[in-house]
Amino acid sequence: xxxIVAFLLLSASYCSVQAQTATVVKFDRIEKILKTQTDEVQVxxxxxxxxxxxxxxxxxxxxxxxxxxxxxxxxxxxxFADKIEKVNAFMTRKSIKSETVLLDEIDYNTWxxxxxxxxxxxxxxxxxxxxxxxxxxxxxxxxxxxELQELIASVQ
Amino acid sequence: MKIHSIASTLAAFSLLIFFxxxxxxxxxxxxxxxxxxxxxxxxxxxxxxxxxxKGLIVVFDxxxxxxxxxxxxxxxxxxxxxxxxxxxxxxxxxxxxxLSPGDSFDNMVALxxxxxxxxxxxxxxxxxxxxxxxxSNTPHVFVLKxxxxxxxxxxxxxxxxxxxxxxxxxxxxxxxxxxxLLANKPVPTERTKAIGCGIxxxxx
Numbered sequence: 319x320x321x322i323v324a325f326l327l328l329s330a331s332y333c334s335v336q337a338q339t340a341t342v343v344k345f346d347r348i349e350k351i352l353k354t355q356t357d358e359v360q361v362x363x364x365x366x367x368x369x370x371x372x373x374x375x376x377x378x379x380x381x382x383x384x385x386x387x388x389x390x391x392x393x394x395x396x397x398f399a400d401k402i403e404k405v406n407a408f409m410t411r412k413s414i415k416s417e418t419v420l421l422d423e424i425d426y427n428t429w430x431x432x433x434x435x436x437x438x439x440x441x442x443x444x445x446x447x448x449x450x451x452x453x454x455x456x457x458x459x460x461x462x463x464x465e466l467q468e469l470i471a472s473v474q
Numbered sequence: 475m476k477i478h479s480i481a482s483t484l485a486a487f488s489l490l491i492f493f494x495x496x497x498x499x500x501x502x503x504x505x506x507x508x509x510x511x512x513x514x515x516x517x518x519x520x521x522x523x524x525x526x527x528k529g530l531i532v533v534f535d536x537x538x539x540x541x542x543x544x545x546x547x548x549x550x551x552x553x554x555x556x557x558x559x560x561x562x563x564x565x566x567x568x569x570x571x572x573l574s575p576g577d578s579f580d581n582m583v584a585l586x587x588x589x590x591x592x593x594x595x596x597x598x599x600x601x602x603x604x605x606x607x608x609x610s611n612t613p614h615v616f617v618l619k620x621x622x623x624x625x626x627x628x629x630x631x632x633x634x635x636x637x638x639x640x641x642x643x644x645x646x647x648x649x650x651x652x653x654x655l656l657a658n659k660p661v662p663t664e665r666t667k668a669i670g671c672g673i674x675x676x677x678x
Contacts, residue, residue: 368540369671396669398638425635425645430667438610440672458610459672 337413339406340420345429355449358390364443366396367408371460372442383416393418448473499608502664506625509603511596514586519594528560529619534609535565537585538576539671553593563593568604570676611670617651631666
């Protein structure tokens with residue numbers, strides 16, 4: 319029995335270190351993350367393969383997700399949905415392991431304010447939310463190393 | 475604990491400075507301060523050069539952003555359609571060429587020649603005009619209307635609601651705003667938001 323559990327745990331951890339592929343979603347998926355109460359702090363990063371500062375800061379989110387218990391990282395890709403293969407190839411090349419969704423919602427004005435009223439629409443943009451208390455931080459710019467930890471602490 | 479609280483106070487303070495140094499910019503109804511910027515032909519262009527028209531379409535744009543490229547034809551079409559009706563278009567590039575070499579003045583000159591721009595493409599080297607407007611991404615449009623000698627902001631936001639496909643855009647915000655202004659009617663949608671490339675601000 320113990321062996322089986324160990325095997326399952328091992329295979330689970332093996333799976334979790336494989337590069338991910340992006341799932342194409344609609345905005346309801348993001349709303350679900352924001353509205354479902356979880357013990358983990360939700361860290362949601364909006365990015366695109368064509369956005370150089372976004373690509374530059376991705377390793378911060380990868381490191382955060384891998385090293386910080388109690389934090390759930392979701393990468394929300396904003397490339398056009400017909401570029402999904404390009405996005406997946408990028409993720410394989412960069413060995414991206416965080417859960418990634420491609421948000422296929424071209425009518426931006428209908429959902430940007432639902433993420434955060436202060437968001438002007440520039441990326442990178444990052445939302446950090448404690449879904450139990452509703453405490454949240456939104457940052458519309460590239461983050462520096464260490465800043466994510468401070469932002470997470472401020473909503474905990 | 476104490477160190478942590480000092481650190482977070484410092485962090486909050488630096489954020490405060492960050493926002494204090496970055497005014498939110500014009501809102502709909504605000505009067506626009508005049509500006510004077512260098513065009514791709516080397517000549518200076520000022521807001522006061524447009525006194526004889528009914529207004530102005532100001533587009534914060536650049537050479538490199540995929541959204542700017544996707545909207546380039548639509549930006550050119552706006553000037554072709556509305557300059558003759560009293561709403562000419564001016565494009566302004568505020569991106570720091572140090573951070574985005576493709577947005578250098580020479581590359582602006584090349585783009586405007588290649589695309590045969592029939593409107594000014596101005597460089598906002600100090601980024602002061604982009605800051606005054608509160609432009610955040612490219613392309614970011616401000617429709618101004620003439621009221622007496624003033625230019626007032628009538629619309630802020632996106633050109634339409636489909637960056638990928640012009641044909642599929644069912645809400646043409648800028649056109650609807652100008653049509654309303656030409657008909658002396660209230661602008662139906664005064665403010666929209668769109669995903670775009672952030673303006674490349676220097677020394678942030």
